[in-house]
Amino acid sequence: MSQAILTKKDFVSNQEVRWCPGCGDYSILASIQTVMPEIGVPKEKIVFVSGIGCSSRFPHYMATYGFHTIHGRAPAFATGLKLANPELSVWVVTGDGDGLSIGANHLVQSIRRNIGLKILLFNNRIYGLTKGQYSPTSAIGTKAKSTPYGSLDRAFNAVSVALGTQATFVARTIDTDPKHMQETFKRAAAHEGTAFVEILQNCVIFNDKVHSSITAVENRDQNQLRLIHGQPLLFGKDKKQGVRLNPNTFSLEVVELGVNGITEKDILIHDEKVVNPSLHFLIGELAEPAALGVIRDVNDSAYEKDVHDQINSVQELKGKGDLQKLICSGETWTISG
Amino acid sequence: MNQVIEENKTEIDRVVIRFAGDSGDGMQVTGSQFTTTSGIAGNSLATFPDYPAEIRAPQGTVAGVSGYQIQFGEIDVYTPGDEPDVLVAMNPAALKANFSAVKKGGTIIVNQDAFNEIGLNKAGYTSNPLTDDSLSSFRVMEVQVTKLTRLALEELDLDGRSKDRCKNFFCLGLMYWMYSRPLEATQKWIQEKFGKKLMVAEANLKALQAGYNYGITVDAAPSYIVKAAPIKPGLYRNVTGNEAASLGFIVASQKADRQLFLGSYPITPASDILHELSKYKQFGIITFQAEDEIAAACSSIGAAYGGCLAITSTSGPGLDLKAEAIGLAVKTELPLVVVDVQRAGPSTGMPTKTEQSDLFLAMFGRHGESPLCVLAPATPSDCCYMAYEAARIALEFMTPVILLTDAFLANGSEPWLIPDIEAWPKIKTKLANPANYQDKVYLPYERDSLGVRTWAIPGMAGLEHRLSGLEGQENTGNISSDPLNHEKMTEARNLKIKNIQTLIPPLEVLGPASGDLLVLGWGGTYGSVRAAVEEAQKEGKSVAQAHLKYLNPFPANIEQVLRSYKKVLIPEINNGQLSMLIRSEFLIDAQKLSKMQGQPFKVREIKEAIDHILQK
Numbered sequence: 001m002s003q004a005i006l007t008k009k010d011f012v013s014n015q016e017v018r019w020c021p022g023c024g025d026y027s028i029l030a031s032i033q034t035v036m037p038e039i040g041v042p043k044e045k046i047v048f049v050s051g052i053g054c055s056s057r058f059p060h061y062m063a064t065y066g067f068h069t070i071h072g073r074a075p076a077f078a079t080g081l082k083l084a085n086p087e088l089s090v091w092v093v094t095g096d097g098d099g100l101s102i103g104a105n106h107l108v109q110s111i112r113r114n115i116g117l118k119i120l121l122f123n124n125r126i127y128g129l130t131k132g133q134y135s136p137t138s139a140i141g142t143k144a145k146s147t148p149y150g151s152l153d154r155a156f157n158a159v160s161v162a163l164g165t166q167a168t169f170v171a172r173t174i175d176t177d178p179k180h181m182q183e184t185f186k187r188a189a190a191h192e193g194t195a196f197v198e199i200l201q202n203c204v205i206f207n208d209k210v211h212s213s214i215t216a217v218e219n220r221d222q223n224q225l226r227l228i229h230g231q232p233l234l235f236g237k238d239k240k241q242g243v244r245l246n247p248n249t250f251s252l253e254v255v256e257l258g259v260n261g262i263t264e265k266d267i268l269i270h271d272e273k274v275v276n277p278s279l280h281f282l283i284g285e286l287a288e289p290a291a292l293g294v295i296r297d298v299n300d301s302a303y304e305k306d307v308h309d310q311i312n313s314v315q316e317l318k319g320k321g322d323l324q325k326l327i328c329s330g331e332t333w334t335i336s337g
Numbered sequence: 338m339n340q341v342i343e344e345n346k347t348e349i350d351r352v353v354i355r356f357a358g359d360s361g362d363g364m365q366v367t368g369s370q371f372t373t374t375s376g377i378a379g380n381s382l383a384t385f386p387d388y389p390a391e392i393r394a395p396q397g398t399v400a401g402v403s404g405y406q407i408q409f410g411e412i413d414v415y416t417p418g419d420e421p422d423v424l425v426a427m428n429p430a431a432l433k434a435n436f437s438a439v440k441k442g443g444t445i446i447v448n449q450d451a452f453n454e455i456g457l458n459k460a461g462y463t464s465n466p467l468t469d470d471s472l473s474s475f476r477v478m479e480v481q482v483t484k485l486t487r488l489a490l491e492e493l494d495l496d497g498r499s500k501d502r503c504k505n506f507f508c509l510g511l512m513y514w515m516y517s518r519p520l521e522a523t524q525k526w527i528q529e530k531f532g533k534k535l536m537v538a539e540a541n542l543k544a545l546q547a548g549y550n551y552g553i554t555v556d557a558a559p560s561y562i563v564k565a566a567p568i569k570p571g572l573y574r575n576v577t578g579n580e581a582a583s584l585g586f587i588v589a590s591q592k593a594d595r596q597l598f599l600g601s602y603p604i605t606p607a608s609d610i611l612h613e614l615s616k617y618k619q620f621g622i623i624t625f626q627a628e629d630e631i632a633a634a635c636s637s638i639g640a641a642y643g644g645c646l647a648i649t650s651t652s653g654p655g656l657d658l659k660a661e662a663i664g665l666a667v668k669t670e671l672p673l674v675v676v677d678v679q680r681a682g683p684s685t686g687m688p689t690k691t692e693q694s695d696l697f698l699a700m701f702g703r704h705g706e707s708p709l710c711v712l713a714p715a716t717p718s719d720c721c722y723m724a725y726e727a728a729r730i731a732l733e734f735m736t737p738v739i740l741l742t743d744a745f746l747a748n749g750s751e752p753w754l755i756p757d758i759e760a761w762p763k764i765k766t767k768l769a770n771p772a773n774y775q776d777k778v779y780l781p782y783e784r785d786s787l788g789v790r791t792w793a794i795p796g797m798a799g800l801e802h803r804l805s806g807l808e809g810q811e812n813t814g815n816i817s818s819d820p821l822n823h824e825k826m827t828e829a830r831n832l833k834i835k836n837i838q839t840l841i842p843p844l845e846v847l848g849p850a851s852g853d854l855l856v857l858g859w860g861g862t863y864g865s866v867r868a869a870v871e872e873a874q875k876e877g878k879s880v881a882q883a884h885l886k887y888l889n890p891f892p893a894n895i896e897q898v899l900r901s902y903k904k905v906l907i908p909e910i911n912n913g914q915l916s917m918l919i920r921s922e923f924l925i926d927a928q929k930l931s932k933m934q935g936q937p938f939k940v941r942e943i944k945e946a947i948d949h950i951l952q953k
Contacts, residue, residue, distance in 0.1 A: 013803070015815060015816070042798065043798075043801065044795065044796055044797060044798040044799070044800070044801060045795065045796055046795075047795045049639070052806075059803050059805075060803050060805065060815075060816065062803075063801060064801055065795040065801050065802065065803070066802075066803035066804070067639070067642055067669075067803070067804050067805075068803065068804065068805035068806060068807065069635070069638075069665060069806060070635075070661050070662060070664075070665050070806055073631060073632070073635040073662065076627065076628075076631065076632035076635035076636050076639065077635045077636065077638060077639035077642070078639060079625070079627075079632070079636045079639060080598065080600060080625070080635065080636030080637055080638065080639025080640035080641075080642075080643065080645075080647070081639040081640065081642055081643040081795070082639075082643075083598065083623050083625060083636070083640060083643075084596070084598060084623070084639070084640040084642075084643030084644060084645045085643045085644065085794075085795065085796060087796070088643070088795050088796065105628055105629065105632075106628065106631075106632055106635075109627075109628040109632070307623060307625075310618065311618045311621055311622075311623070314618035314619050315618070315619050315621065317619075318619040319619065320619060320620075320621075321587075321617060321619040321620035321621070323587065323588065323591055323620075323758055324758055324759070326584065326587065326617065326620075327584055327588075327755055327756075327758060328572065328574065328755055329574075330574050330575070331373045331376075331377070331522060331526070331574060331575065332572055332573060332574045332755070333376060333377040333379075333572075333573050333574075334570075334571070334572050334573070335379055335565070335568055335569070335570050335571060335573060336570055
């Protein structure tokens with residue numbers, strides 16, 4: 001079964017997809033199904049694990065192994081699974097409520113350990129399945145069911161949360177650009193350790209067009225900063241605008257080539273491999289333009305590998321465990337009959 | 338020096354000793370050394386370590402007193418004993434906290450040097466109990482433990498503080514003399530424990546010997562012989578409940594040929610299971626210290642989905658937190674063992690004190706109809722077999738199993754006739770065989786004659802399927818809100834748990850098969866009930882004991898057993914949880930006997946209840 005060359009349709013389950021018509025999740029699902037035959041992992045070794053929420057129905061629609069668990073805890077289930085069998089390609093599908101509110105602790109702890117999970121966080125800045133309450137990524141002042149006078153909480157930047165917990169791979173992509181999603185997912189699949197991908201996703205019912213300042217056709221040239229490793233951070237229709245570092249304030253500022261003597265030399269070069277995450281923070285925090293693509297990709301050993309290496313080294317040192325010997329260990333004595 | 342003048346010794350059949358001191362005085366070490374030595378001497382024994390929740394509670398205060406009680410004898414000993422015959426009190430606080438428990442006429446050995454003004458004040462004494470007549474009903478032995486220990490170590494190049502820390506071994510040495518125990522096992526232990534710190538080892542060895550010699554020298558000290566008990570021949574070791582449970586899981590993992598995974602979060606009094614299993618990586622065990630109790634349960638369920646024998650260990654507050662995850666394991670029918678080392682609640686309660694008050698939580702502490710299997714070991718060493726049994730049922734019935742131990746079982750120890758593990762049966766897992774699905778679709782919820790589904794794990798080609806907390810259609814598990822399907826699935830999950838009854842042993846009765854009274858216990862009360870029932874039987878009363886180790890489902894013959902006696906008494910360290918289950922299930926007028934003091938039952942308490950109920 002694993003020898004056959006698979007196509008997208010081999011990853012489509014027989015379950016009817018029940019997201020709302022026009023939901024951004026459809027294109028994310030299609031992109032994942034497109035990419036799966038290309039990641040070099042047999043289908044039976046791919047598992048999608050999710051929590052609760054609209055995005056978390058995802059595993060039902062994949063023809064791989066899947067586990068639709070409980071609210072917020074998908075990273076914990078996935079951690080146990082990955083430790084049980086490090087050969088599996090384990091994907092966590094979560095949302096801004098599931099991953100950054102009820103399950104924020106598991107999310108950051110998984111990233112901290114650098115366990116080899118591929119975490120896809122669908123960020124629509126709203127609770128959809130519970131019919132429209134503000135979420136931890138909703139902008140301050142969001143008017144929703146539970147905040148008729150506007151939300152008062154400050155919002156998380158998902159990328160910053162991941163970077164703050166020492167993520168080794170952080171990327172951002174958008175549901176309106178399948179090609180960009182597919183490239184990003186492939187990079188995530190290839191990463192050892194935790195790969196965290198924020199997907200700006202549109203909820204057509206409760207938060208329509210929340211990302212349109214970035215994703216809409218008329219805005220995308222102006223407000224999307226496409227990251228390419230080793231290339232200058234340029235954007236705009238004619239790539240005439242760029243981002244440079246102001247060393248006095250240690251912040252990024254948007255400049256225009258040719259204005260005030262600015263040349264391409266002044267523009268910051270994207271380096272996803274630099275170990276110190278400070279630059280990645282600055283890039284991730286940019287709002288308009290928003291950075292899209294791989295923000296950070298550094299090498300470090302994956303937790304599951306370390307766990308099994310430790311077991312192997314103890315077994316080499318002590319030999320495989322002898323049960324009867326273990327039970328008879330400690331102070332023993334014989335009572336004769 | 339170890340020569341003992343035998344003719345001065347009195348023979349006795351059993352003794353209860355309690356060592357008490359500051360939580361930093363080494364009382365647990367002293368007690369466990371006495372235990373090992375008594376085990377080697379061939380005595381039957383039971384122990385009860387009782388310590389405060391604080392690691393180093395304020396020195397010299399009553400709140401900081403740590404105790405270790407042991408009963409040993411040449412006759413069968415089932416409990417750590419009701420009332421100490423001997424109390425060793427290292428300071429005034431230890432005396433104050435414990436003297437009232439000592440048997441009238443019993444011996445109290447005190448460290449006289451600690452009964453100074455500061456010590457007495459800290460303990461809240463307004464007058465010195467050694468000089469007023471408050472201890473007149475006991476035989477008090479005042480020993481200058483601090484001074485004598487210092488003198489014994491005078492020539493050693495060690496600071497005063499380190500020398501004073503050897504006081505416990507002086508007392509242990511004295512007790513070894515009083516009860517004619519050999520020093521060798523403890524001497525060997527000291528050498529191994531402090532091997533690298535030669536001076537510390539030397540100091541403890543000297544203190545031990547000095548205490549022993551003091552016993553020889555001082556005429557006033559009584560001395561006894563407690564002969565070996567007629568116990569079953571074989572190889573023995575001491576084992577605590579937490580150690581035994583850990584071993585049981587390793588046995589099960591080998592018998593099932595499944596890698597052992599433990600997801601756990603530190604919590605008193607369960608952490609030792611995490612510590613134990615973390616030591617044994619050579620058995621390929623994965624131990625995962627999770628970020629919280631929820632992640633501990635969830636990671637274990639993830640590992641179970643991945644094909645491991647998955648365990649999560651905790652105590653009451655942690656079981657509260659794991660409830661939702663356990664419900665998912667019920668719905669997705671994955672094998673999982675949850676160990677709850679019960680402690681006194683509610684809320685944080687008394688973390689180091691025992692209770693049996695999580696039975697309802699284990700049975701019903703999840704939303705929806707979510708039945709699962711509940712087991713409880715009877716003694717510390719029984720934790721090994723019941724841990725294996727919990728794993729067996731989890732794997733053979735694809736269900737979560739809650740193993741209810743308690744602080745008393747977990748920390749208490751007893752001599753353990755090391756079982757022949759080879760003879761324990763293999764565990765037949767429900768692993769799916771991909772070869773059976775070449776021409777047909779794998780149905781994750783297809784059931785066998787006992788209602789059990791198969792276990793397909795990621796990596797098995799062709800068996801790809803999705804599990805979900807959402808209600809699923811029969812066989813396929815596909816999301817379904819069909820009303821009749823939900824009722825059918827609810828009944829199927831219930832029936833599967835009921836069917837476990839077919840593969841568990843019947844409830845055994847110790848005593849007459851019918852009669853006036855049945856004392857029904859569960860969990861850690863076994864020893865106290867056994868001792869009380871035996872006493873009553875010796876008096877010619879028509880009393881029997883039955884002990885439940887399988888709480889859900891109950892053994893198939895339970896109702897028939899209960900109905901064979903005129904009355905049923907159920908002693909529990911809670912407010913009557915099993916008794917409520919029995920009454921509601923069988924409409925039997927079972928009487929409860931409750932104790933909620935964070936302490937195990939005294940034999941006397943159960944015996945009095947037996948006498949009382951028989952008089953009615």
